[in-house]
Amino acid sequence: MTSADEPTRYARAFEPKPLSRIFEIALEGGYISFASGDPNPAFTDTGWMAEEAARLLRQPGDPMLQYGSGAGQPSTREAIVELMADQRADLAADAVQVFSGAQNALDVITRLLVSPGDAVFVDEDTYPAMLNLLRAAGAHVIPVATDVEGLVPEALDAALARAGREGRAPRMLYTIPDFNNPRGTTLAEDRRPRVVEACRAAGALIVEDAAYSQLAFDGRRRPSLWSYDPQAVFHLGSFSKILAPGLRVGWAVCPDAYRALVQNAANSSVISPNVLAQELAARFVERGGWREAIRESARRYSRQFEAFAAALRTHDDVGLHYVRPEGGFFCWLDLPGGADAQRVLDRALERKLVFLPGTMFRIDGATSSSVRAAFSFETEEHLDGAWRASWAPCAPNWRAKTPQAAAERGLPGAAYWALRRAR
Ligand SMILES: Cc1ncc(COP(=O)(O)O)c(C=O)c1O
Structure with a gap:
């Protein structure tokens, strides 16, 4: 060999x-x-898409068939700002990085943030595709206890302190606060600021995976971890569960200090996400009625x-x-x-x-x-x-x-x- x-x-x-x-x-x-965890195609109206795609494809100069902007189509970034307006009104379109699905964002951000041996905290049971990315990055993965109200703040405090004592850099918390995959649980609202504060105090960044966050049965969007401190949290969203996973359009809103880095890395990963798919995702919001x-x-x-x-x-x-x-x-x-x-x-x-x-x-x-x-x-x-x-x-x-x-x-x-x- x-x-x-x-x-x-x-x-x-x-x-x-x-x-x-x-x-x-x-x-x-x-x-x-x-x-x-596939969305049910019968629950989303995609009937308008074929006509819209044909219209987009008929534009002079074929912009849909060219490379797009590395950060994402301007219309798509604006649409994402509108989708997230209930979280914070001060989000600007140029803070949004479009990815080929939230999965692509997880991959790029994990590779940027995690060095071999870094302590990465995760919900006790968590998304397997992220576990693979963390293994690939050589992370020292630390599962944190969860209960029916999600991540237990006291368990997170103890885990962060232990990592510090062991001399491991507490690099990142990866968590799915809303309608968790796999447990279905939701992080209690009074725990959210405590989780953000604990990570900030320990110097750990948070990667908040909000792939399911828009799908609250009571229609009430929970406050994201990002809404408490946009400079401490990478917030990842997706059109997969609310529109169509086949479009492969997701996004990340990153702390300012990481924005250029993430954009460069995303650009080297996919150049630009699929332009036509991004425009269709933007139309979903622009045409109204999305709420x-x-x-x-x-x-x-x-x-x-x-x-x-x-x-x-x-x-x-x-x-x-x-x-x-x-x-x-x-x-x-x-x-x-x-x-x-x-x-x-x-x-x-x-x-x-x-x-x-x-x-x-x-x-x-x-x-x-x-x-x-x-x-x-x-x-x-x-x-x-x-x-x-x-x-x-x-x-x-x-x-x-x-x-x-x-x-x-x-x-x-x-x-x-x-x-x-x-x-
Ligand atoms: C928790 C979680 N994050 C991310 C993803 C990937 O989402 P996307 O289709 O936007 O890449 C999934 C897909 O099932 C998921 O369950």
Whole structure:
């Protein structure tokens, strides 16, 4: 083996994990999927887009087919200012950096902020794609305890202090305060200024992932961490969940000191985000009615959750525990008796039901007795009937069964996890 064959630390972070195939399985026909956090296409009116795209493409000089501005299209940046006006009225368009989705912003900002060995604090269970980016950056990832009201400030204080004592630079907190992925919880409003203050005092920057923030079931936008201190917080937003993820348009509002750096790095990453897609995202706001459109889709997600909760209630004999989400796409289910979520998934796959086991959301891949169920995508009727038909039979005897189906499908199954735990 030559040194060129040695995987880099970056490459190792992205080596397929045993559960990587779960999303492919979810896409295969015949599965009822509670796996992916996909928006429901039926809840967003995109009928206007084809005509608008044709009009944009007919412009003299084909500006839609040229490179765009590295910071983002002016119209898109203005539209984002309008979307965020309920957070702070003093946001200027030139403080907005457009990205190819919030994911692209997470990638660029993580690479800019985190050096190997830096302490990065995350919610106890968090977004797996961000965990990969943090692994790739060589971060020392520190999960911070969360409860039904989100990140626990006292636990954050203790973790920041401990990192300081150990001589690790407390570099960054990555958190999803609203309608958290995966837990569905919302950071209590009285905790928000405390979290911002704790990080400021310790010299840690905050990366606030607001991918779901506009989708409050009660229509009330929670105050972002960014609104308390724009110089301490990178605020990331997205058109993916409110309009269409295929457009790949998201954004970051960065502290002034980082603005030029982020723009240069973004520029070297994608030159400019897709110009046509950005213009379509801008039209969504410019054409008016966007507040009501988002409000209506949030109402529909709320109804989805109610249908899902009704199905859960009919099976409360199995002792599932969950917290009602206040918005977004996810419900976190704690299994009774500390059952291993991976084993429950194995059993569910046999019944053509897919969801994500809690272990996927942990930096150490530790066993979890929780599962994430995304209720956003399945149809309302299906939601109740499917869950009833597929979950109920696997619940009562899940602990007795071997994970046959998972092994057959190339998934690891319990033997793998037992080995992993033994290491
Ligand atoms: C927490 C979180 N952040 C970021 C993203 C990526 O969003 P985008 O489609 O804007 O790249 C997702 C997508 O599911 C997500 O769940």
